[in-house]
Amino acid sequence: MREEIRKIQELMEQEAYITDPAIATSVYLAMALKKPLLIEGHAGVGKTEIAKVLARALDTNLIRLQCYEGLDATTALYEWNYSKQLLRIKLEEASAHSAEEKEAVIFSEPFLLKRPLLQAITQDGQAPVLLIDEVDRSDEEFESFLLEVLSDFQVTIPEIGTIKATHHPYVVLTSNRSRELSDALRRRCLYLWIDYPSLAKELKIVQTKVPGINEQLAGEIARFMQTVRKMKLNKVPGVAETLDWATALVALHASYLGDEVVRETLGCFVKDKGDLRKFQAELDAGHLAGMITPLP
Numbered sequence: 001m002r003e004e005i006r007k008i009q010e011l012m013e014q015e016a017y018i019t020d021p022a023i024a025t026s027v028y029l030a031m032a033l034k035k036p037l038l039i040e041g042h043a044g045v046g047k048t049e050i051a052k053v054l055a056r057a058l059d060t061n062l063i064r065l066q067c068y069e070g071l072d073a074t075t076a077l078y079e080w081n082y083s084k085q086l087l088r089i090k091l092e093e094a095s096a097h098s099a100e101e102k103e104a105v106i107f108s109e110p111f112l113l114k115r116p117l118l119q120a121i122t123q124d125g126q127a128p129v130l131l132i133d134e135v136d137r138s139d140e141e142f143e144s145f146l147l148e149v150l151s152d153f154q155v156t157i158p159e160i161g162t163i164k165a166t167h168h169p170y171v172v173l174t175s176n177r178s179r180e181l182s183d184a185l186r187r188r189c190l191y192l193w194i195d196y197p198s199l200a201k202e203l204k205i206v207q208t209k210v211p212g213i214n215e216q217l218a219g220e221i222a223r224f225m226q227t228v229r230k231m232k233l234n235k236v237p238g239v240a241e242t243l244d245w246a247t248a249l250v251a252l253h254a255s256y257l258g259d260e261v262v263r264e265t266l267g268c269f270v271k272d273k274g275d276l277r278k279f280q281a282e283l284d285a286g287h288l289a290g291m292i293t294p295l296p
C-alpha cells in the first residue's frame with residue numbers, strides 16, 4: 001500500500017474508524033484532488049462517520065447540512081435576521097440617515113444568518129469539513145443548486161455581492177440511494193461505495209468501539225452478524241446495530257452468545273416486526289444453533 005494511503009488509514013484508526021484500502025484511497029484522493037467525496041451504501045455502514053472522523057483527524061470544524069425533502073437554497077445558505085433588522089429600524093427611527101443608508105445597514109453582513117453552506121465557504125483559518133448528509137432526500141432542484149455551489153465555491157447575495165471561499169472546504173456527501181442522484185452531481189464527485197463489513201473488519205470495529213468486550217463474545221457477535229445479513233430480512237442490520245447489540249450484551253454481563261440472551265436482545269439489531277417473527281422461528285427451529293450456545 002502507498003505510504004500516503006497507509007497514513008490516512010492510520011489517522012482514521014486513531015479516531016476509532018476502521019478503514020480498508022478502498023475507503024482510505026478515496027479519502028486520500030478526495031483531499032489530494034480537492035474533490036467532493038460522494039459516499040453511498042446501506043444504512044448504518046459508516047458513511048456519515050467518515051466526515052466526522054475526518055474533521056477530528058484534520059483538527060478542523062465539521063459543518064453539517066442535513067438534507068430533507070423540501071430543503072431549499074435559503075435554508076442551506078443564508079437568511080436575513082429579521083428580528084435584528086426590525087430592532088435596528090426601530091432604533092434608527094429618529095435618525096437623520098436616508099432610507100437608502102438605513103437599508104444598506106440592515107442588509108449587510110452583521111444582519112446575515114449564515115447557514116451551513118455559507119458558513120463553510122466563509123470560515124476563516126483552516127478549511128472545514130462540509131458534510132452534506134443524506135443528499136438523496138433533497139429535491140432535484142436543490143441538487144442543481146448544490147452543484148453550482150460545489151463547482152464555484154462562491155455565493156452571490158444580491159444585497160452584498162459575491163462571496164468567494166478563502167479555502168475550499170473538504171466536502172463529503174452521503175446518500176442511501178432512496179433516489180438516483182443526477183449524473184452531473186456524480187461527475188463532480190469522487191465516488192465511494194461502502195459495503196457491509198467483512199468478518200475481520202467488523203470484529204475490529206467491535207473491539208475498537210466497545211470497551212471491555214471479551215474476545216470470545218466479540219468474535220461470536222461478528223460471526224453472527226455475517227450470518228444474519230445472509231438471511232432474507234426486510235431491514236438488514238448495519239454496523240450501528242452490531243455496536244448497539246455488543247454494547248447491550250456487555251451491559252448485561254454476557255460473556256458468550258447464549259440462546260436466552262440472544263432472544264432477550266433481538267430488538268437491538270432486528271428492527272422490523274416480520275423480521276422478528278422470522279428470527280424467533282429460526283431460533284425455535286435450532287437453525288442458528290451453530291452460532292449460539294444452547295441452554296443447558
Ligand SMILES: Nc1ncnc2c1ncn2[C@@H]1O[C@H](COP(=O)(O)OP(=O)(O)OP(=O)(O)O)[C@@H](O)[C@H]1O
Binds near residue numbers: 017041045047205239
Ligand atoms: N468502519 C467503522 N469503524 C468504526 N465505527 C464504524 C465503522 N463503520 C460504522 N461505524 C459505526 O457505526 C455507526 C453507524 O455509522 P454511520 O452513522 O456513519 O452510518 P451511516 O452509513 O451514515 O448510516 P445511515 O445511512 O443510517 O445514516 C456509528 O456509530 C459508527 O461509529
Ligand SMILES: [Mg+2]
Binds near residue numbers: 047048049133174
Ligand atoms: Mg448517516
